[in-house]
Every structure is written in structure tokens, then in C-alpha cells.
Amino acid sequence: MNNKRKNFLISNSILIAFIVIMVLVANYYLVSTFGFNQETFIAITLVLIILAVVLNFFLSKPLYEPLFRSDENLQKTIKETLHELNIPASTIQANSQMLEKNIKDEKNKKRLNRIKLATNELLNLYNQMEYEIKKEIDKIDKQEFLLDEIIENSIDKFEDIKGDVSIQNSIENIVINSDKNGFQKVIDNLLSNAIKYNIENGVVKIDFSNNTLTIFNTGKKIDTKNLFIVFEQYFQEDPKNSGFGLGLNIVKEFCDKNLIEIKIEPNENGTLIKLNLLKLIS
Template sequence: MIKYSFVPLKKRNLHLEKMLEETLHELNIPIATIKANCSMLEKSCHEEKAGRRIKRIEKALVQLMELYEEVEYLIKKEILQPKPQVFDAKEVIEERIEFFEDLLRHKNLQIELHPLKISIAKVGFKKMFDNLLSNAIKYSPKGSVIKIVLKDSLLQIEDEGKGIDEKDLIKIFERYYQENEEQEGFGIGLAMVKEFCDENGIGVYIDSKPGHGTKITLDLKKVCL
């Protein structure tokens, strides 16, 4: 009797899972369309005022894409409960760097990646890396250097952005934390990074000073094979 009482609940969960996946897919279509058209407009537009408007649209689009990806990850995490997978972190990082290619075109990217087999939920690892790289891009000035190093079970992402005051370092993993009202906050991205790292025994270390950029180091020792 107890066994069969869970059947309707299971069916409802499967229905909800399918509905959410379809909704996410439908949301992704207009986002992809806007992105493609922005790219085409930017290439063909030579008027300064119109160019600035396109830049504002692109900035809003990036924020929308980040929000979409965060919602997608939370849904997959809560409903699908992704299991650990064995994969090469180097290959996934290379794939994600390629995904951010358009946003990285005005940065100087320095990469040192070595093969590293790990066992962890791949969707979570991707989201963790995406959030860290996205922040490095967002807070780095045009023409600055972003370094990504994967070596000896450590993953490091370093930027030449505005840096973070020491008193704020312990707060940046709080959801929607911002240093002041004038500056853009960190959203829920870094909070998700910290949560994922804590769940998987990944150490997170931040080295940052105002005006000298930020370096985030992840210790992947506990998920290495």
C-alpha cells in the first residue's frame, strides 16, 4: 500500500520536470535570437549613437543569459539531482572558454591548462566555472589580462579588475551582495559557487586588493582521481 501511494507523486514530479525543461528550452530561443541579431547589428552599424544602444542591449542580454543559466542550474540541481561523473576538467574548461569567446574578445586571455581527471556533477562544475569567469570578465577593464590556470589539482582564475576591499571578502558569497549602491552586485552566482564547493569539499580561496584585481583559487584535491 505504501509503495503505490507514491505513484501519483512520482508522475507529478515527472510532469513538472518535463514542463520545466520545455519552458527553459522555449526561453532560450528568444535569447539566442537576440544574441544573433545583436552580433549582426554590431558588425553592420557604423553610427556612434546606435552603436552605444547596441552595447546597452548586449549588456542587458548578458545579464538575462546569466539569470537564465542560474535558473536552469537550480532546476537541474533540485529536480534532476545530477550524479557525479568522471571527466577531464581541462576539456570542460576549454569548452566553456569557447562559449565565452565573444565576451573575451576585448580581454587578453592567458591560459595554462593541464589534464585533470575529476569525479563531480559536470553541470555543477560548468556552472561554477561559468560564474567565476563571468565575474572576471565583468569586472575587468578593456584590454586587461585574465589568467586561467589548471595545475596540480588547483584551478585559478585571476583578473586585473577593481579588486575587493578586505572587509568585503567574507561577504561576497552572500546572495545579491554589493559593495555599495553605485556598483553592480554579484547576484546569486558566487553564492551558488560557494554552495557547490562546500557540498563537494572544494576549498575556495580569494586573494584581492582594491586596484590590484582578484585571484580565486579552487582546491580540487578531494574530487581528483
């Protein structure tokens, strides 16, 4: 536990203890003055509640304000730093593209390509950090995008690692209004799991009907007893698999926040995941 959190907990505990003592003193005074019976109970209780709220409001303000100010300053610093990082990375990327036209030597082309890959990775990290900051302060802008575009982007990402798994996508032009970055992460995680837990020469089927996106993968079906805990953080049905068990937890968090009903249904030939996108369809 860092000092900032420790000091806050100590200060907050002292504040609560002080308010409780003040309320108890007020209670003793009111009961001594008016007596304690059925008629005075409600009046005394209301007075004590109001006293506790007023004390908490005025006494907690100087306690919380420095904390909020510190967080605001930290967010501002991170945003400014990210902005400054984006400028040189974008400059490197632009100049690399210009140099690529004039370089003929194969060795130099390979070196330049490594620079481009590293720059793209840096820009991806920048975009991810920017997104995570916006998500923490609830400033994610919703936008319209095509569901098939998100699905195709995800399929392309896993093209080199899907092996002999066949991915069948029948999604057409469905317009979604949501957090595009977050939605992309949901599809990436679900498709990653569908590939990871598949069988040799297995299949992943992606369909859409009745406002519901379905992702089915062949293979061992999920154990029914695990359906209640599958979305918990760090859960892994098979500990031998790589990863940290965070994927479905991230998916569930996004779905809950964006009013997406998600269901996992064990199937005789594998596992079926359903996402009800009714609330997101434009």
C-alpha cells in the same frame, strides 16, 4: 505565502502546541505521583522525551504524508512534461539539419538558421530545467570529465563579450569526478566575473598546480572588508554593475556541497580565486 504553506504552518503549530500540552500534563502527573527531586529528575525527563518523540512520530505522519505525496506528484508531472517537450524540440532540430542540405535560397537559409538557434535555445532550457530538478531531489549523477574541456567551453561562451580582455589558459588534461553541469556553471560564473570586473586591455590567467585551480584577473582588487560577505546572496561590491549578485552565491553553494575549498585573495594587481579540487580529482 501560498495556501499550501500556510495550511502546513498552521497544522504544524497546532501539532506542536498539542504535544507541548500533553508533555506538560504528563509532567504534572509524574511529579505529583513520584515527587520532584534529584533522583526522579532524570527518569521523568527521559519519559517526557520519549513521550514527545512518540507523539510527534504518530501525529505528524498524516500531516507530512500528503505534503510529500504532493511534491512527488509535482516532480513526476514536471519530468513527464519536460520529456514531452524534448521530443518535438529534438525532432525540429533533426529536420532542420536535413533541410539545410537542400536549401539554396539565402533568405530561406537565414530563416532556417533562426529556427535552429531557437531550437537549440529550447533544448538548452530543457537541459537546464532537468538539471535543476535533479539537483533539488539530490539525484545528480557524478561523472568523469576533463578540466581543460570545461575551461575551454567557458572561454568559448564569452568570446564575443570579453572585448579586449586577454584570457590565458594553461590547463592540461586534469580528470575531475563531479557534477559536470554544476561544475561548468561554477567556472562560467567565475570567468564571467573575471571579465566583468577587469580593466581595459586586462588579463585573465587560468592555472592549475598542487590540486588547485586558480583564476586571476587584473583590475581593482576586492575590498578586504567584503571578503566575509562576498558569497552572500545578492551581494554586489559595486551596485552599478549589471546582474543580481547571485553568481558567487551559486559558486559557494556548489563548492560547499562538493567539498571544494574556495578562497578569494585580493592582489596588488587584481583578484585571485583559488579552488582546491583535491576531493574531485580522479
